[in-house]
Amino acid sequence: MSASVEPVVKLTSLSRGAGCACKLPLAKLESMFASLGANLDSADGDLLVGALEGDDAAVYRLDDERAIILTTDFFTPIVDDAYDWGRIAAANALSDVYAMGGRPLIAVNLAAWPGSDLPMDQLADVLRGGASVAEEAGCLVVGGHTIDDPIPKYGMAVVGLAHPDRLFQIDALAPGDNLVLTKAVGTGVISTAIKNGSAKDTWIAAAIASMTSLNADASTVASEMGVRAATDVTGFGLLGHLHRMARASGAAAEIDASAVPVLPGAREVVAAGFVPGGTRANTEHLSDVVHLDEDVPADLAVLLHDAQTSGGLLLGVPAGVDVAGVVRKLTERNLPAAHVGRVTEGAPGHVSVRAESRS
Structure with a gap:
């Protein structure tokens, strides 16, 4: 159970738009990335998965046995319990590593918080929630960055590890699967x-x-x-x-x-x-x-x-x-x-x- 204090304002009431952690509309994102063209990724034979592939995370080969996975995700509150929101956001950020066939190693927190509207104790609960899920995953949380913002946001940047020959990728489906x-x-x-x-x-x-x-x-x-x-x-x-x-x-x-x-x-x-x-x-x-x-x-x-x-x-x-x-x-x-x-x-x-x- 969370030890959070009763919120002065419901966390979800400070979220913009509908109550889900939605990405920008797919059509707008695809149009924007198309406009960036081939310059989005630097040429490097060890970059196995980059932004141009549109996959869940970037993957860079270190050697024949190891590739690092890099991803980030954060969003506004979708539940009113600060601790639970932290847990959800952390699981969501870690998920991209699992979706590439890897395991998370290390993460940093990303947070925006309306310090004049919500108690800092609630932010502490958010961070504790995220840390609890990261610990379950065997992933170290080693700090992060927080800014003052009228709309609370929380998530993580995560580094994971995978074998270069055993990655999951979105372009590997085949008829009959x-x-x-x-x-x-x-x-x-x-x-x-x-x-x-x-x-x-x-x-x-x-x-x-x-x-x-x-x-x-x-x-x-x-x-x-x-x-x-x-x-x-x-x-x-x-x-x-x-x-x-x-x-x-x-x-x-x-x-x-x-x-x-x-x-x-x-x-x-x-x-x-x-x-x-x-x-x-x-x-x-x-x-x-x-x-x-x-x-x-x-x-x-x-x-x-x-x-x-x-x-x-x-x-x-x-x-x-x-x-x-x-x-x-x-x-x-x-x-x-x-x-x-x-x-x-x-x-x-x-x-x-x-x-x-x-x-």
């Missing part, structure tokens, strides 16, 4: 309901448990089973991240909507109208590349686009690997993993959503 998701979706809509005081305690608890759960076990199982294509599901939603993977890999994909795990309360809050702006932006941006069958329930369609915070890993399991065995190994580690679709031939980046599996 099966798609496995390791966490339930719905954190965006539930966070929005929290901000509006309309989420049940049990829903909040389930969402926090999901967002503070590390993707370490999922990454380990995936590596052991020969997975080489993966990403973590965050601000662009399940369909947005799958679209990016499929496009980068020159393939198409299918999702079985009924197979996708959903957090408790997520469908209820969608029905009540608590849909974050990031989720709506995802839906609009993907309208030309995502085809939903008419019998896909409307609330489930929203959740497939829902902007996530600290979501699970989306894995491309090679065709020759027993996908049921992969799911079984993940569920044995108490992960709500599911076989949610497959990679197909077709227009690169196109995603078809079926109400139920046709295979």
